[in-house]
Amino acid sequence: MADLDDLREGCNFGLGVASTNNSFHVKGAEHLPWGMKDRLSRIFNPKTGRTVMLAFDHGFIMGPTSGLERIDLNIVPLIEYADCLMCTRGILRTVIPPSTNKPICLRSDAGTSILTELNDNVLIDVEDAIRMNVSAMAIMLSIGDAAHEAKTVANLYKAVDQGTRYGIPVMGVTAVGKDMARDARYFGLASRIAAENGANIVKTYYCDGFEKVVAACPVPVVIAGGKKLPELEALELCYKAISEGASGVDMGRNVFQSEAPAAMIQAVHAVVHENLKPEQALELFNELKNK
Numbered sequence: 001m002a003d004l005d006d007l008r009e010g011c012n013f014g015l016g017v018a019s020t021n022n023s024f025h026v027k028g029a030e031h032l033p034w035g036m037k038d039r040l041s042r043i044f045n046p047k048t049g050r051t052v053m054l055a056f057d058h059g060f061i062m063g064p065t066s067g068l069e070r071i072d073l074n075i076v077p078l079i080e081y082a083d084c085l086m087c088t089r090g091i092l093r094t095v096i097p098p099s100t101n102k103p104i105c106l107r108s109d110a111g112t113s114i115l116t117e118l119n120d121n122v123l124i125d126v127e128d129a130i131r132m133n134v135s136a137m138a139i140m141l142s143i144g145d146a147a148h149e150a151k152t153v154a155n156l157y158k159a160v161d162q163g164t165r166y167g168i169p170v171m172g173v174t175a176v177g178k179d180m181a182r183d184a185r186y187f188g189l190a191s192r193i194a195a196e197n198g199a200n201i202v203k204t205y206y207c208d209g210f211e212k213v214v215a216a217c218p219v220p221v222v223i224a225g226g227k228k229l230p231e232l233e234a235l236e237l238c239y240k241a242i243s244e245g246a247s248g249v250d251m252g253r254n255v256f257q258s259e260a261p262a263a264m265i266q267a268v269h270a271v272v273h274e275n276l277k278p279e280q281a282l283e284l285f286n287e288l289k290n291k
Contacts, residue, residue, distance in 0.1 A: 025049040028219040035167030039135040042103035043084045051248035052269045054082035057107040058252060061114050067256035071095040074256055081265040086138060086250055089128055103135035105171055109155050119148040119175055123155050126162035137168055142175040143190040160198030172199030184209030191217045203250050206241045214245035225251035231285055235278040238271045248272055263288035
């Protein structure tokens with residue numbers, strides 16, 4: 001209880017000084033509740049407005065693919081260099097140390113594997129996301145897939161309903177099937193549909209005309225790394241995406257399948273947060289690789 005003998009009357013009210021009303025650093029989040037903003041601030045660095053997400057949720061459809069055979073050996077050493085971790089609840093509970101204190105973007109839908117027809121997914125219970133104190137939920141969106149488009153859109157808006165109730169942002173993840181065009185028209189359509197249905201973040205792919213995809217999307221866009229590329233090409237991909245408006249990257253294979261994963265994620269981090277050019281980032285990669 002306050003000591004009434006030392007109750008001092010306020011005197012510094014800043015009279016004549018306008019109230020500070022800083023614009024929030026995450027696109028499209030200015031009017032969200034405090035809890036949503038807090039979680040988004042864990043993912044997106046307030047100084048740069050960007051993020052380096054480390055994606056290692058591949059096993060939920062691929063199993064122990066190259067680089068993910070042992071999460072404890074291959075991924076845990078990289079955690080310190082990532083801004084956010086994207087993984088499944090099974091890996092989070094069994095392998096990721098709670099003491100890492102990193103924001104989690106939880107893969108919150110699951111269904112078919114690479115052995116069958118992909119994209120036939122259902123949602124996990126939002127209470128699991130709450131119990132694990134995640135900062136976002138990732139939901140796949142399969143625009144252009146006649147068999148699963150409506151179901152995945154429904155998954156997204158249901159997740160948004162649940163996330164809004166409990167203050168957890170949702171990331172809409174653009175799926176690309178074998179018959180889907182990989183161009184700005186398609187990615188712009190898919191990204192906009194994700195945002196229109198309430199996604200707070202969109203994960204999609206870089207393409208020619210990417211700046212139009214970003215401009216037409218009212219929430220942050222992070223790029224997927226996609227298949228493994230040579231290190232310089234992956235760094236060029238990051239640089240071009242950031243230069244054209246991306247708010248970060250959500251990379252997996254281009255990090256954990258690199259010849260030097262720890263060096264690679266640090267080089268990616270330098271491109272995203274320090275605007276290093278690809279050649280400079282490659283020099284950093286080689287320096288770190290040889291230490």
